[in-house]
Amino acid sequence: MTAEDTVAGVTARAVDGDGRISITLQVNGREQRIQVRPHHTLLEVLRNELGLTGPREGCGVGMCGACTVLVDGRPVSGCLLPAALAEGHELTTIEGLEGPNGELHPIQQAFVDHTGFQCSYCTPGFILTSKALLAEQPDASRDEARAYLAGNLCRCGSYVKILDSVMDAKERLKG
Amino acid sequence: MPEPLRLFQPTSIEEAVAVLAELGDDAKVVAGATALTLLYRQRLIAxxxxxxxxxxxxxxxxxxxDGELRLGALVSHREVELSPVVRESIPVVADAFGKVANxxxxxxxxxxxxxxxxxxxxDPPAVFVALDAVVDVQGSNGKRSIPASAFFVAFYETALEHDEIVIGVRVPVPPAGTGAVYHKFVTRSSEDRPCVGVAGVVRLHADGTVADLRVAVGAAAETPQRFWDTEALAIGKPLDADLIAQVADAYADQVDTLDDMRGSAWYRTEMVRVWVRRAIESAAAAAAPAR
Incomplete structure (x- = not known):
């Protein structure tokens, strides 16, 4: 660690010789302590430091949703959030959805049963966003789902099957 | 490789302002980080x-x-969109924040x-300008309030000094019977940024003449565009098609429209004409509910 960096009485986060700070993230229910540079995005850190490759880089500018991460249950673009600012929040990636014995989450199973994907690059983002949608609006209509998911892009064009999956997942979650 | 960033996480406005005062332009304030991360990654800022x-x-x-809707600086767009307080006091504010991106x-x-x-x-700036919102800021010299119409100065430029932070926005709640709308016109996809966004505010006297008319055009020029002289021409007159067309034409004439991938300057001018008219019509409809 280098000397303390204090400006106007406020101390900057301590950096190592590589300019990295030590942060603690809550990812999929586990506490993870890692070294990151302050400009590293949550997406980069999840993939490169934690090996969680569910969040993917698509556009890199917050428009496509392939990098969606749930932050305290709310979908956020991992490509637009510095990892250091995600401290203190509950983070969920697609890897955090499966049950204790590896069984798929009902939304995942609905996507499988309806083939709500083709190449699947966008799928983790769609499933996580659907999870937030159905938590917020358990009775979401197809149009409401369409509006909520408008910021998730599928270049294969599987939208019809994706909406089929979400509407079925809604019923499954109600039991 | 860029120089390592220093990260400060002050726990009071005073601390944050003190750091900014000391570091000057080398420091950037970050909250939700969406804009900052984009600008940083595109190397527009370092x-x-x-x-x-x-x-x-x-x-x-x-x-x-006190008759004002007060929004703290750290309130998220989504919180504004869903807030019952916002929806009941000034629904157009919730509507405009709900139309941002995804x-x-x-x-x-x-x-x-x-x-x-x-x-x-x-999207939100035009609505704040039309509603006569005030931006509260705090810096080394204390707090001050800046009208939204004077806050936006140019592309990515505001009236903020380098050691000042936005701490909130205050929006006067319009008198009962006021209609206020925000029309977002997109040219590519539903979640795109606007080609033109128009906020319209209308209040009518019982005889149908104009008591209040305000129009702000966003996304068409460097800053939200509002023309008080044009608005004043409408006061006291019957709000008919001719008057609305006159205001729309005056806005189309006066906005110095820009070119980008969402529309050419010529096209934007014509869309200003169309959407100012529609914004006034729908604000008037909202102001005068069916009897």
């Missing part, structure tokens, strides 16, 4: 330090006090951020 204000308490209020951006981007960024293609 700050040496980030001052994260996310740990400062007291900046997440949404309340109506749900992910709205979960992260903040009220203070969209003001301080001064991106010409954001």
């Amino acid at each position: 700050p040496g330090a980030l001052v994260s204000i996310g740990r400062i308490p007291g900046l997440k209020t949404i309340e109506v006090v 749900v992910r951006v709205r979960n992260a981007a903040t009220v203070g951020g969209v003001m301080a960024e001064s991106d010409y293609a954001s």
Whole structure:
């Protein structure tokens, strides 16, 4: 660690010789302590430091949703959030959805049963966003789902099957 | 490789302002981080330090006090969109924030951020300008309030001094019977930024003449465009098709429209003409509910 960096009485986060700070993230229910540079995005850190490759880089500018991460249950673009600012929040990636014995989450199973994907690059983002949608609006209509998911892009064009999956997942979650 | 960033996470506005005063332009304030991360990754900015204000308490209020809707700087777009307080007091504010980008951006981007960024293609600024909102800021010399119409200066440029932080926005609640709308016109996809966004506010006397008319055009020029002289021409006159066309034409004439991938300057001028007319019509319809 280098000397303390204090400006106007406020101390900057301590950096190592590589300019990295030590942060603690809550990812999929586990506490993870890692070294990151302050400009590293949550997406980069999840993939490169934690090996969680569910969040993917698509556009890199917050428009496509392939990098969606749930932050305290709310979908956020991992490509637009510095990892250091995600401290203190509950983070969920697609890897955090499966049950204790590896069984798929009902939304995942609905996507499988309806083939709500083709190449699947966008799928983790769609499933996580659907999870937030159905938590917020358990009775979401197809149009409401369409509006909520408008910021998730599928270049294969599987939208019809994706909406089929979400509407079925809604019923499954109600039991 | 860029110089390592220094990260400051002050826990009071005073601390944040002190760091900014000392570091000057080398430090950037960050809240939801959506705009900052984009600008940083595109190498449009290269700050040496980030001052994260996310740990400062007291900046997440949404309340109506003394006839004003008060939004704290750290309130997210999504919180504005869903807030019952906002929806009941000034629904057009909730509507405009709900039209920004996608749900992910709205979960992260903040009220203070969209003001301080001064991106010409954001939705909320035009609404704040039309509603005569006031931006509260705090710096080394204390607090001051800046009318939204004077806050946005140019592309990515505001009236903020380098050591000042937006701490909130106050919006006067319009008198009962006022109609207020925001029309977002997109040319590519539903979640795109606007080609033109128009906020319209109309209040009518019982005889159908105009008591109040305000129009602000966003995304068409460097800053939200409002023409008070044009608005004043309408006061006291019957709000008929001729008067609305006159205001729409005057706005089309006066907005110095810009070119970008969402529309040419010529096209934007014509869309200003169309959407100012529609905004006034729908604000008038909202102002005069069916009897």
